[in-house]
Amino acid sequence: MNTSSVTLAERSAFTEEQLRVLGYDIYYPSIGGELGDPFCVNRRYAINMATNNYLGLANDPRIKEAYIDGIYKYGTSMCATPVAGGYTDQFEAVEAALAPFIGVERLLLYPSCYQANNGLFSALATEDDLVLFDRGAHSSLIQGILPVGCAKYPFAHNDPDALEYLLRKKTGYAHVFVVTESVFSTEGSIAPFAEINALCKRYGATPVVDDSHGIGVLGAHGGGILDHCGITDYDGLYTTSLGKAIANNCGVVGGPRRVIDYMRYLSSHLVYSTAVAPCILSGLLRTLDILELEYRDRIERVYRYRDTIRAALRAAGFTVVDGAAPINSIVAGPSEETVRISKALMQRGVLTTPFVFPSVPKNKGRVRMIAGANLAESTIAYVCTALDGIHHNLYDNALVA
Numbered sequence: 471m472n473t474s475s476v477t478l479a480e481r482s483a484f485t486e487e488q489l490r491v492l493g494y495d496i497y498y499p500s501i502g503g504e505l506g507d508p509f510c511v512n513r514r515y516a517i518n519m520a521t522n523n524y525l526g527l528a529n530d531p532r533i534k535e536a537y538i539d540g541i542y543k544y545g546t547s548m549c550a551t552p553v554a555g556g557y558t559d560q561f562e563a564v565e566a567a568l569a570p571f572i573g574v575e576r577l578l579l580y581p582s583c584y585q586a587n588n589g590l591f592s593a594l595a596t597e598d599d600l601v602l603f604d605r606g607a608h609s610s611l612i613q614g615i616l617p618v619g620c621a622k623y624p625f626a627h628n629d630p631d632a633l634e635y636l637l638r639k640k641t642g643y644a645h646v647f648v649v650t651e652s653v654f655s656t657e658g659s660i661a662p663f664a665e666i667n668a669l670c671k672r673y674g675a676t677p678v679v680d681d682s683h684g685i686g687v688l689g690a691h692g693g694g695i696l697d698h699c700g701i702t703d704y705d706g707l708y709t710t711s712l713g714k715a716i717a718n719n720c721g722v723v724g725g726p727r728r729v730i731d732y733m734r735y736l737s738s739h740l741v742y743s744t745a746v747a748p749c750i751l752s753g754l755l756r757t758l759d760i761l762e763l764e765y766r767d768r769i770e771r772v773y774r775y776r777d778t779i780r781a782a783l784r785a786a787g788f789t790v791v792d793g794a795a796p797i798n799s800i801v802a803g804p805s806e807e808t809v810r811i812s813k814a815l816m817q818r819g820v821l822t823t824p825f826v827f828p829s830v831p832k833n834k835g836r837v838r839m840i841a842g843a844n845l846a847e848s849t850i851a852y853v854c855t856a857l858d859g860i861h862h863n864l865y866d867n868a869l870v871a
């Protein structure tokens with residue numbers, strides 16, 4: 471007797487249409503070396519504008535060396551959860567350097583920010599609570615909130631008035647969380663977080679900001695959104711991925727000492743998952759040292775490249791979002807068009823990220839380009855020249871035909 475009416479093979483079947491529109495080749499590119507300029511993708515050399523290697527540190531020889539030293543001293547793995555097997559003695563140094571860099575009192579290191587975003591809500595929220603979240607919030611935040619079973623409402627993207635309306639209207643909950651990202655990476659917008667934080671203070675809510683695309687990108691010192699907003703007394707919660715501009719791996723939850731100490735024992739995504747590998751702690755320490763010396767030069771280059779490419783995209787005829795973060799986001803429309811633009815760029819040797827539903831709303835596809843500080847000026851010049859030809863081939867030729 472069959473107890474299931476649907477097989478897993480049926481459930482996981484892509485529709486013919488999805489396959490035709492997306493193709494398998496555009497996602498999960500096969501990378502044949504480090505994130506250099508150029509880099510090897512799908513067995514050819516190309517320019518990498520698809521990763522979040524903003525500061526160009528992913529193949530920095532000094533950080534590689536720190537990883538190797540970490541492996542020699544501490545081995546490859548902790549082979550246990552942190553609560554049982556601990557972290558290496560580098561952890562105190564990482565916390566001592568990273569917490570003030572970000573602007574939080576204490577922090578925890580999770581294997582990833584996806585896990586951090588899930589672990590935060592599972593430890594701190596209850597079904598009697600209310601979560602108000604920016605409509606564009608990252609999937610890992612939403613997937614963290616859903617299992618709590620609490621009330622939840624989206625507010626209009628980056629709109630403090632819409633948030634305040636909900637804060638006024640929705641009352642009677644045990645605790646209220648307000649969730650947003652700092653930089654929304656599909657379009658490069660930056661949250662008005664100073665205002666959101668002030669609203670939270672006024673209404674007794676706890677802000678939760680995911681700074682995955684803000685750390686190493688925003689602020690005078692690269693500390694991220696709190697640095698950017700000049701918030702020096704933050705008493706909300708903070709998460710970030712260290713696998714983007716910081717070019718390492720793992721996720722952070724930061725916040726007031728008391729809350730973090732509680733999560734240390736009661737956040738199951740931390741407590742029941744193998745501790746972050748020792749070489750990552752070594753790499754992080756080295757990266758923070760480098761940022762102290764080189765952040766300004768590197769980030770200046772990142773914003774300059776963004777502006778040059780944005781101007782070239784617009785001159786070629788593309789519509790580009792006016793985001794303040796160092797991200798260029800081409801407004802591409804339906805999935806098919808989004809993939810077509812991204813494929814055309816790849817044919818000219820530029821790897822980009824095509825965002826289609828469900829990563830963005832239906833028919834609001836975007837092609838994202840991030841130009842890291844490791845790219846040469848001549849590489850940027852090549853991309854700008856290529857863009858004009860690509861737009862012409864995609865649209866003007868099509869019209870003639």
Ligand SMILES: Cc1ncc(COP(=O)(O)O)c(C=O)c1O
Nearest residue numbers: 582583584608610682711713721
């Ligand atoms: C906004 C945001 N939050 C969280 C994550 C997850 O971070 P990690 O890769 O460290 O799990 C990502 C990565 O895609 C992200 O963009």
